[in-house]
Amino acid sequence: MVKKVLVIEDDEAVLIMVSEILQNENFDVITASGGIRGVELAIENCPEVILCDIRLPDIDGYEVLKKLSRDNRYLRGPFIFMTALRERENYRKAMELGADDYLPKPFSPKELVEAIFSRLLKYSRIESNLDQKVKEIENQLNTKTQNIHNEVDENGSFISPASSKNEILVKQLKEKEMELVKETFNAIETNNTLLDLRNEINRELKNPALKKQSKQILTDLKRKTKKHTMLWNNQTIFQLKFNQAYPNFISKLNTRFSGLTQYEIVFISAHLMGLNTMQLSDLFCISDDSVRKSRYRVKKKLGLKKEDDFFSFIHALNIGKRNHE
The missing domain is CATH 3.40.50.2300 (Response regulator)
Incomplete structure (x- = not known):
């Protein structure tokens, strides 16, 4: 090319x-x-x-x-x-x-051409190594997520604990759901690791004793890590993983509540996956108190009363039933 x-x-x-x-x-x-x-x-x-x-x-x-x-x-x-x-x-x-x-x-022409080709070669090697590492991580996560999704499909769609008589099956499905949560946070952790790497590179580049060649390699690596598609924000990673497990939920949610923001959709989706307040705090990078305030505001936007169970409402929406009027 x-x-x-x-x-x-x-x-x-x-x-x-x-x-x-x-x-x-x-x-x-x-x-x-x-x-x-x-x-x-x-x-x-x-x-x-x-x-x-x-x-x-x-x-x-x-x-x-x-x-x-x-x-x-x-x-x-x-x-x-x-x-x-x-x-x-x-x-x-x-x-x-x-x-x-x-x-x-x-x-000279030779110096010009050599400068360009040597830099292009270095970029190519760095990009290739980085892409390979990230693809390995993505493939592992995708395989595990698909296996979990297949097992859940084999046992049927989500069964609400409140309405199920088979406690063993409910427990098994809940365990699979939690495994999916863990895989999601593994993806987020991978993303954060790459971000930490970039921050560490920035700190190292400020070292006045750093040799020219080392500094150039770090600068190239910094640019590649910043460009890579893996460096999404945590909410984007979560939504991609969520859509794999619940492909129709967000469309149902938007059909019934058209005024929801992107933040509110992800917030509701996270509750469906069973994330607790501490996990929600990590996902959105906000305090536990801010999670509780967000939950209150979202409940009002969904037309729920203070005494209504937020989690039950979301699960009922997922299985296509209305338990709130």
Whole structure:
């Protein structure tokens, strides 16, 4: 697949030279003579590589990198500065902002091509290793969740403890439901682990004694962990897992109560899965008291009275019965 390279350079001679070198290497080259236009083209095209001069007529290369760093969709790969500035402070500033390389002018075609290919190779290796690890975790969780779901299906749909005469079957189904809860929180824990990893990388990058190569590897890894789809918020992870176990519940809920917010839908769904106040607190990152207040507000929105049993109402809705008017 042909990779796009965006070149941001105000010197026309350098711009033409770099473009020709890259086109000869079968890159799809996009060019801009100013920083503002460069940012626009990066957003429009999402290039795999960005080569950028530091001194530009409108905004400098540092500002270009800052603007693009605000949304990782526009930084899919290496960001390499091309510059005649050789002072160490310029190099240090570029690295602190997250640049992948610093190519001093003048440079040879070989140096340019090697810089791009070496950075692309590093990105590819990091992304491959990270994707493999995350896929392993996802596959394990999906397999366990599907096994639990299949066992529940074999024993029939959810049976309310209040109406069931078979206490053994109810207990078995409840155990399976709790296993699903555990798998959900395993997914959340995995997500939090990746977030912790990124925070640890941020702390390590502030170490002034960190060597250049180590710092670059950590910067690459940070960008990849931030981009990865596994880094959803906990509520998103919960809802994906919930929909696997109860595929029709949310549609029933929306049909009957069309004014519910996304937060309220997830909140109600979590109660159906049997999450207690402490677990709800972890899921929504709020205090136990805030969980109780949310439960009170949701009950009012569902038209329930203070004395009505919130859990019984939700379970009755799940099996398609109305036990509240």
